[in-house]
Amino acid sequence: MSRTHHRTVSVDGWEVFYREAGPADAPVIVLLHGYPTSSHMFRHLIPALAGRFRVVAPDHIGFGRSSAPSTEDFSYTFDALAEVTAGFLRTVGITRYTVYVQDYGAPIAWRLALANPSAVEGVITQNGNAYEEGFVPEFWEPIWAYGADPTEQNEQALRPALDRAAVEWQYTHGVPDVSTVAPDAWEHDLALLARPGIDRAQLSLFADYASNRELYPQVHQWLRHSAVPVLAVWGRNDEIFSPAGATAFGRHAPRARIELIDGGHFLLESHLDTVVCLINDWHASSVTGPRRD
Known part of the structure; x- marks a missing residue:
């Protein structure tokens, strides 16, 4: 397996920690994590993919080892x-990539794709939602x-x-x-999460999550138009995100491959080998094929 490097770069005055492995000239996969974790969730996936890809996984602001301002x-x-x-992608020189999204990583990736559609060569969504049907x-x-009415009562709930x-x-x-599932994942x-002020940061993101739903029609249009x-x-x-959220991608992504695995929200903890095999097979047969920008 390839060696994983652990690095930090400055972006807009904030420190962004990231993990990277694989050849510099290989196809790029950007891994975007969800709540409540960090690039740590990809600690096993990164070396497993790095033989064929340049794999890059940043920690979002407020997560992992990136800056955690108030x-x-x-x-x-x-x-x-x-x-x-x-x-971050500009800073590390990534202009075209396949994006792997999970949980919070999905709405971040959808914004990146809508802002720069031609940069995204493929989407791997592992319990990363883009449809109303996906919400449990x-x-x-x-x-x-809480998002509609951030009162003390709703916050406590x-x-x-x-x-x-x-x-x-x-x-x-x-x-x-x-x-x-290794307990060190949640530990x-x-x-x-226990760092001072992180609770307020996470509550702010909970409150903002409804903004992601407003983007879904644009995401669906992008999926259909770009193929x-x-x-x-x-x-x-x-x-958290039901399998209906996975099958819904087939409505707008004509080349979607949908695989439902006997696992939960953090599938990489229990089914790493299965996911790696699927990514390798799918990328070889789909991402290298034709598409529209």
Whole structure:
């Protein structure tokens, strides 16, 4: 396996930590993580793909080892995270890439694609939503309520999402054999969530999540017009984004390949080898084919 490098660059005055592996002249895959994790979620995927790809995984602002400013110093919105990510890609010299999205990584990637459609050569969405059908109502109701009315009562209803039980649940729900999920995954996330002020940052992103839904019609138009190849590889037991969110990609992405795996939200923790095989096969047969810009 290739050696993974751990680096930091400055983007708009913020430090962005990232992991990188693979040949500099290979096709690029950009890995965008979700909540509550960081590029740490890709620690096994990066070396597994680096034999064929240049693989780059940044930590979003407020996550992992990137800068974690207060909400007074940084606007924690998905627009802002996407702007920093676009600046990061310019800084490290990435102009065309396949994007791998999970959870929060999806709305960040959709903004990047809408701003610069020709840069995105392919989309791998692993439990990264772009459709109303993908939302599991029981999970999302307190988020919608807080975003619509950020009262103290609605905040308190949502705060358990920052706690140990909820973070661990995100890794273990829907996994047939939870012993395949390493506990250090959620312990790593919990340690970073516990930093001063991070709770306010995460609450701001919860409140802003509804803005992502407003983009969905534009994303669907982009998928249809560009014919960008899509691999939707999804933990079918996910109780955050349901498998209906995966199958919905077939409505607008004519070249979509949809794979539902017997796993949960963090599929790489339990089904890494399956995902790697699917990515390699899909990229060889789809991304190298024709598309429209």
